Amino acid sequence: MKAKLEIASIILAIAASIYLLFAPAYRTAGVAESKTLVEINGLWGLIVLFVPIVISSIPLLWPRNAIRTGAAITLATFAIAGSLTVGSFFFPSAAVMILACLWAAPGFAKHDA
Secondary structure (H helix, E strand, C coil), rough: HHHHHHHHHHHHHHHHHHHHCCCCCCCCCCCCCCCEHHHCCCCHHHHHHHHHHHHHHHHHCCCCCHHHHHHHHHHHHHHCCCCCHHHHHHHHHHHHHHHHHCCCCCCCCCCCC
């Protein structure tokens, strides 16, 4: 189940990046024209959109709980730090990665009564 949640986190990060790549992000007052994030920021805009995808992909390559936890913390920090701009679009990806960290292994949460 953790791998499925990790894949869901990657898909959400990719979806947010694709949306931000093509969505109008900047408008000039009085002008009907709008520009995208990459048109205004150039290559740096692409790097900012690529970072969450890389971070969410790392636990799938190295499936260790410590790496998964580190990726969840890093994604959440990225989303919070950039929440006034593009970070809020990556909150779902961070939330799913946190859920993957908290998901108990089979039989781990069972209590012997």
